[in-house]
Amino acid sequence: MKTIKRTIFLLISYLLLVNVVFAQTTFFKTYGNPNYNDVGYSVLQTSDNNYVIAGVSKDNVYLVKADHQGDTLWTKMYGVDGVDVAYSIIEMNNQNLLLSGYSTTRSGLWIIRTNTNGDSLWTKVYNLGSGKSICKTTDGGFVITGTSPDPGYAHIDPPLGADTYLLKIDSIGNIDWVKTYDKGGNEEGLCVHQTTDNGFIISATTDYQTSSDIWLIKTKMNGDTLWTKIYSSSNWRESGNSICQTNDGGFFVTGMKTIQSSPGSDLDVNGWLIKTNAIGDTLWTRTIIRSCFDNFYSGMQTQDGGYVVAGSSSWGCTNDNIYIVKLNSNGEIQWENQIGNMDNYLIRAYDLKETSDNGFIITGIKWHLDSDIDDLCLVKTDSLGRVEGYSGTTEDEPDIIDNFILSQNYPNPFNGFTNISYTLNRDSHVIITLYDIAGNKIETLFDTTQNAGTYNLPFDSKGLSSGIYLYSLQAGNRVQMKKMILLK
Numbered sequence: 001m002k003t004i005k006r007t008i009f010l011l012i013s014y015l016l017l018v019n020v021v022f023a024q025t026t027f028f029k030t031y032g033n034p035n036y037n038d039v040g041y042s043v044l045q046t047s048d049n050n051y052v053i054a055g056v057s058k059d060n061v062y063l064v065k066a067d068h069q070g071d072t073l074w075t076k077m078y079g080v081d082g083v084d085v086a087y088s089i090i091e092m093n094n095q096n097l098l099l100s101g102y103s104t105t106r107s108g109l110w111i112i113r114t115n116t117n118g119d120s121l122w123t124k125v126y127n128l129g130s131g132k133s134i135c136k137t138t139d140g141g142f143v144i145t146g147t148s149p150d151p152g153y154a155h156i157d158p159p160l161g162a163d164t165y166l167l168k169i170d171s172i173g174n175i176d177w178v179k180t181y182d183k184g185g186n187e188e189g190l191c192v193h194q195t196t197d198n199g200f201i202i203s204a205t206t207d208y209q210t211s212s213d214i215w216l217i218k219t220k221m222n223g224d225t226l227w228t229k230i231y232s233s234s235n236w237r238e239s240g241n242s243i244c245q246t247n248d249g250g251f252f253v254t255g256m257k258t259i260q261s262s263p264g265s266d267l268d269v270n271g272w273l274i275k276t277n278a279i280g281d282t283l284w285t286r287t288i289i290r291s292c293f294d295n296f297y298s299g300m301q302t303q304d305g306g307y308v309v310a311g312s313s314s315w316g317c318t319n320d321n322i323y324i325v326k327l328n329s330n331g332e333i334q335w336e337n338q339i340g341n342m343d344n345y346l347i348r349a350y351d352l353k354e355t356s357d358n359g360f361i362i363t364g365i366k367w368h369l370d371s372d373i374d375d376l377c378l379v380k381t382d383s384l385g386r387v388e389g390y391s392g393t394t395e396d397e398p399d400i401i402d403n404f405i406l407s408q409n410y411p412n413p414f415n416g417f418t419n420i421s422y423t424l425n426r427d428s429h430v431i432i433t434l435y436d437i438a439g440n441k442i443e444t445l446f447d448t449t450q451n452a453g454t455y456n457l458p459f460d461s462k463g464l465s466s467g468i469y470l471y472s473l474q475a476g477n478r479v480q481m482k483k484m485i486l487l488k
Contacts, residue, residue, distance in 0.1 A: 024359045024382040024453075028339070028390045029070035030366055030375040032057050038376040040064075040363030042089045043351045053363045054089035054099050055376055061086040061101060061110075062376065063118050070378055076118035081105050086112070088134045090142075096121065100131030100144050109146060111173055124173040128165055133191045138198060141170045145189030145202050148180045164189035164204040164215075166223050179223035183215055183230075184208075191242045196249065199226065203243035203253055206230075214240035214255060216280050229280035233257050233287075236267060240274070241297045247305060249278040254299025254309050257287070271296045271323075273309060275331060286331040293320065297364075298352040304407035304421060305329045308385075310362055312348040313338065319369065322349040322362060324385040326405075334405055335425055337385040344369050347377065358383040358423075358454040383423055383454045403428060406473045406480040409459070413485035420445075420457040420471060427451050428475035434459075435470040437483075445471070461486050 032038025036058040043053045046065075050073065053064045060079035063086070067073055078084065082105030089099050095116045103110040109128040113121045129147030137143055147162035164187040168176040181187065186207040195201050195218070202217040214231040232238055236258040243253050253274040258267040271288035273296070288294055291314040299309035306328045313323035321340035328334055339362075340347040349364040362379040381387050407421040420432065432446040442464075446457055459471075466488045472481040 024357050025068060025380055026359070026382055026387045027070040027378075027380045028387050029066065029378045031064050031066075031072065031075065031378065032062070032374075032376045034373065034375075037374040038062060039350070039365045039374055040376040040378065041085070041087045041350050043361055043363035043378065044089060044091060044353055045355050045361055046091055047095055049356060051361055051378060051380075052089060052091075052097060053376060053378055054086040054101075055363070056083075056085040057376065059083045061099065061112065063089075063097070063099065063114070064376065064378075065118060066378060070380060074118055076114070078112055078120060078123075079103065079105070084110065085130075087130060087132045088144075090134055090136055092136070098134060098142065100134040100146075102130035102146075109144065109167070111144070111169070113173070122173065124169075126167060126175070126178075128167060128178070129162055130188075131167075132189060135193050137168070137194050141168060141176060143168050143192055143194065143200055145192040145204075147188045148178075163187050164202060164217065166192065166200060166202060166217075166219065168223065177223055179219070181217050181225065181228070183228075185212075187215065189217075190240065193243065193245060195245050197221075201243055201245060201251060203240040203255075205239045212237045212239065214238045214253060214274070216240070216243070216251065216253070216276075218280065227280060229276070231274055231282070233272065233285075238272065241295075242299050244300050246275070246301050250283065251276045251278075251280070252299060252301060252307055254296045256295040256311075266292075268292045269295050271309070271311065271313075271325075273299065273307070273327070273331065284331045286327065288325065288333075290323070290336075294323065295348075296323075296325075297348070297350045300352065300354065302326070302354055303358065304405060304423070306334065306405070307331075308352065308354070308360060310349040310352040310360070312346075312364075319344070320346045320348055322347050322364065322379060324349070324352070324360065324362070324381065326385065328405065335384055337381075337391055339379055339381070339385075339387050339390050340366075341390065342366075349379070355380070360385060384425060384452065403478045404430075404473065404475045404480070406482060408482055409471070409484045413487045414461070415487050416461060418459050418461070418484060420459055421455065422457075422473055423454045424450055424452045424475060431474040432457060433472050433474070435472070437468045437470065439470070442469070461488075 038057040040053045040055040060077040063076040065073040086099040086101035106125045109126040109131040111124045148165035163180040183206040191203040198221040204215040238257040240255040257272040271294045273286040294313045296309040296311035312320040321338040325336040346367040366375045366377040405423040434442045
């Protein structure tokens with residue numbers, strides 16, 4: 001009886017100790033009219049754990065709500081004549097949605113607010129160019145970036161003679177202020193986020209006809225410029241398609257650069273990633289070359305402090321596939337994967353978000369090369385960027401650079417409890433061990449075989465005094481170690 005009770009106690013302790021993600025939903029879905037071009041430009045996981053995608057269909061703004069399996073809940077279209085496109089979408093605190101884009105019939109930036117069912121509550125038009133990115137602000141309003149057109153070219157998207165703009169509006173769309181930024185070329189704001197100092201960071205491209213550079217603009221909370229930085233690696237073209245502020249107060253830029261491999265040859269497109277400090281100074285860059293066309297359109301910092309980026313690549317195949325890459329905090333590749341592998345189709349990812357189950361949700365296009373028709377696609381991956389039946393170049397496993405990823409414990413420093421998180425890229429026997437600062441073993445925290453997936457190990461510091469400790473994870477013949485700080 002005592003043995004049974006002890007076994008039950010150990011089983012309960014084990015279940016409470018380790019929270020395991022054994023399986024994750026994955027899918028590859030397409031939406032839209034088979035006779036028209038449909039593209040997804042922005043995606044998010046909603047507070048009800050479903051998904052919404054914003055883009056274009058039949059030259060109208062297109063909004064799709066899908067459930068956690070990717071099955072359609074509803075679709076909406078906005079617009080009548082001309083070309084109307086939504087580039088960015090956010091969810092508001094009351095679960096309403098706000099879209100930003102461009103309308104040729106209205107000749108300007110078009111903002112649409114909907115309820116939870118996608119019904120339009122109000123729309124606003126502003127005498128500005130394409131609204132490529134929108135984000136919520138701490139005062140309950142919003143900022144949008146894009147292009148501020150030369151009046152003579154306002155009908156073109158992006159307009160010629162354009163400057164980057166930053167528009168601040170209140171909760172019902174009234175203008176608080178608008179700022180423009182000019183670098184002497186044809187500028188376009190591509191992504192904006194509010195920063196921890198309540199200012200804003202904009203990733204823009206500045207085009208000088210024969211070349212273009214990545215241009216970062218850091219502003220105060222009223223839009224006045226604090227600093228700007230130019231990033232250029234050649235005399236050709238660079239683009240910073242997305243940006244995010246990182247945990248250390250710096251920034252991570254996702255984009256591309258072009259390279260001419262030999263005189264007279266066509267330009268190759270390579271993925272280009274830039275990590276900066278808080279004032280825009282470069283800490284590291286990463287060029288990713290897998291084919292003649294590798295372009296990243298979206299990137300973000302992940303919960304483990306690393307980064308994930310998505311775009312397209314023709315690596316190992318005839319046509320473009322969705323290409324997703326996971327990097328650690330130093331920009332070293334941990335895994336990479338392709339999604340698609342369909343004959344006569346070109347597939348690209350335009351937006352990427354991390355999901356609540358530590359997987360990723362992606363939207364973009366699935367373009368049939370024979371019919372020249374695009375379908376909007378929605379792709380849900382597991383924590384390793386895989387989709388059952390659609391992943392890999394020659395097999396169903398991603399290109400694993402390391403066996404596992406050990407994250408920094410959180411919180412750190414800590415008092416009492418902290419969490420040790422890690423991701424196994426393949427099934428492994430896992431041993432987690434605690435040491436003192438001198439390297440003396442204190443105890444084995446965990447020792448068992450686990451399936452590939454993401455795990456969280458709560459750690460109770462009871463019985464330990466304040467100080468610096470080391471913890472290691474061994475999986476197979478690889479070991480990683482990090483330090484934690486206990487403050488009591």
